[in-house]
Amino acid sequence: MIIRGGRSQSDGSDADSSAPNANGGRTVKLHRRSHRKSRRGCSNCKKARKKCDEVQPTCSNCVRRQLDCDLVHSPTPDAGNSADQFHRSPGVRSGSLRSELMTPGSQASPQSQAxxxxxxxxxxxxxxxxxxxxxxxxxxxxxxxxxxxxxxxxxxxxxxxxxxxxxxxxxxxxxxxxxxxxxxxxxxxxxxxxxxxxxxxxxxxxxxxxxxxxxxxxxxxxxxxxxxxxxxxxxxxxxxxxxxxxxxxxxxxxxxxxxxxxxxxxxxxxxxxxxxxxxxxxxxxxxEFKLRYHPAYTEPFRTLRNYILYTTTANYTAVSTYMDAFELLKDTFDSVYAGLRNPQCENAHFSVLIFRWLYLISDDLAARLQKKERVALIIFAHFAVLFREMESFWFTQGWPTHILHGVYNHLEESDRVHIQWPVDELSLGTSVGIAHEAPNSTPDNYTQQNAGSEFLSSCPVGNGG
Known part of the structure; x- marks a missing residue:
């Protein structure tokens, strides 16, 4: 390609990088610098007219803007294109290694390959x-x-x-x-x-x-x-x-x-x-993880039982649901703190016993918690005392007090007296007049608003809970 007076025309030869023109001047042959063109960028970058770095499954622009990136559904680059094999991704100090993450055929069963x-x-x-x-x-x-x-x-x-x-x-x-x-x-x-x-x-x-x-x-x-x-x-x-x-x-x-x-x-x-x-x-x-607390729960649980019976006597379904949850919670406290375990849980770690209560509660109690019914919330506040033991693990820290604040904020003033024992145990105040919590929430660069909804719809057994 030859540049003359702002116009370009082909000289039909690549032999010389420059040659004299009719006026004794010299023309300069310019070669375009090679670069990779791609139309595989995600739709969000195309709409915003931004360069997409095509980092799968979510490009950097979509991560930064908290958008659903459709690049993950794009065709995979050709294996022979070395430019696609290694590239930089945000926050990585050196190149990124591309992997199909497939199990080697010599070791994989048909099920694991699928x-x-x-x-x-x-x-x-x-x-x-x-x-x-x-x-x-x-x-x-x-x-x-x-x-x-x-x-x-x-x-x-x-x-x-x-x-x-x-x-x-x-x-x-x-x-x-x-x-x-x-x-x-x-x-x-x-x-x-x-x-x-x-x-x-x-x-x-x-x-x-x-x-x-x-x-x-x-x-x-x-x-x-x-x-x-x-x-x-x-x-x-x-x-x-x-x-x-x-x-x-x-x-x-x-x-x-x-x-x-x-x-x-x-x-x-x-x-x-x-x-x-x-x-x-x-x-x-x-x-390495040992019980850190030994709450005196016998009297508070007697009070809670009487409250449940007094409040729900007229509703057989409600009293049955709440008493089942209460007895299961009482058994869990006994298993964790008093060593009174049934044979199925004899060697279970305390974390398994604690999660077991959540696993075994009925669909009806889960629905009543979802509706934020007062008795369900009060029972759950007592569970927060047990869940406090889980703070031995880094990933549960802060949750027990967060749960109790949530219960408190959804109870009427007259009902808050029934969570006085959990409030005292978690040292949230000398009275039930605990302040509204300022949550320690996840930073804005990752939101989980709808996380898990599609996951639940795929579960093979209804909505057990």
Missing amino acids: SACQIPSAILSYEDMEFLHHFSTDSDIGVGDSSEGKRLWQIHMPKIGFAHPFALHLILAFSALHLAQQHPNRRDHLIAEAGRHHTIGLSGTTDALRNLHSGNSSAVYISAMFASFCDLAFGPQTGEYLAFNDRGTEAKWFTFLKGVRSIMESGIPYSFPSATDEGTTANDSSP
Whole structure:
């Protein structure tokens, strides 16, 4: 291409970079610098007329603007295009490593291959490798009592994730949230990355739930468990109180718990990692997480029982629902604090016993909590005292007091006297006149407003709860 007087024409030759023109001057041949053109950018960037960096599954512009990016559904770049193989992504100091996250054919069963194909190809950056390394090496991230339990948590769980990528994404999200606690200067970025992996993992888990079978049931179970842990780890969120919310809809965290329950009740075989899976013997003789409180609950529970009977005597359905929940909660307190356990829970860790109450409450009580009926809320306030023990784990910190503030704000003034004992136990004040809480909510760079709704609709067993 030759430039003459602002006009260009082809000289038909590439032999010389310059040549004299008719006026004795010289022309200069200009070569356009090669660059990669792409029409694969997401629709949001196209509408905003912004350059899309095409980082899958969510481009940087959509992460920054908190938009749903449709790039994840775009065709994957050609394998031969080296420019697509390595590129930079936000917050990564070096290049990003692109991985299809597919189980090697020589080791994968047809079930695990189908499971792996249920989510789009994903990009794992070097920072994601940091998340995986942190999950596998940090001694404080898991919930195991013993060294064997932690080893199972940190070795066996990633193995399941390698066979079922949706589970791996939720593991990475959980690890990123733990790192966010340890590195305040990176907190917002790490929470955004956790949100990205959380979204991908939930999408894949939802797809797997629609085709639940013995080959993926264990991975789906673990994914639902990590999804619930992540929802707690994002921190207490304005208007969300674990089992109810300000909006009167089903609480997000309950959605994940129902997912676990639906898998367990589906009749499809599943297994959870045990010490024997790694050739070790469980040893709980030296637990690292011990009970921190020993509340005197006998008299408060007697008072609560009398209140339930007095308030709901005229309504058989209500009194049956509330008394069942009360007896189950009383049994859980006895199991945790008095060592009075039934044979099924004889060797269970206290965290399992605490979550068991939430798992076993009836659909009717869950609905009454959703409606914020006063007796249901008062029972739940007493559960907050038990849930306080879970603050031994980093991902539940702040939730018990957050729950109690939520209950308090939704009770009439005349009913607040019935949560005096929980208020005293959680040291929220000398009287029930506790102040309205200023929640420690998740930063604005990741929102979970509708997280889990599609997940719940895919559960194979109704709306158990």
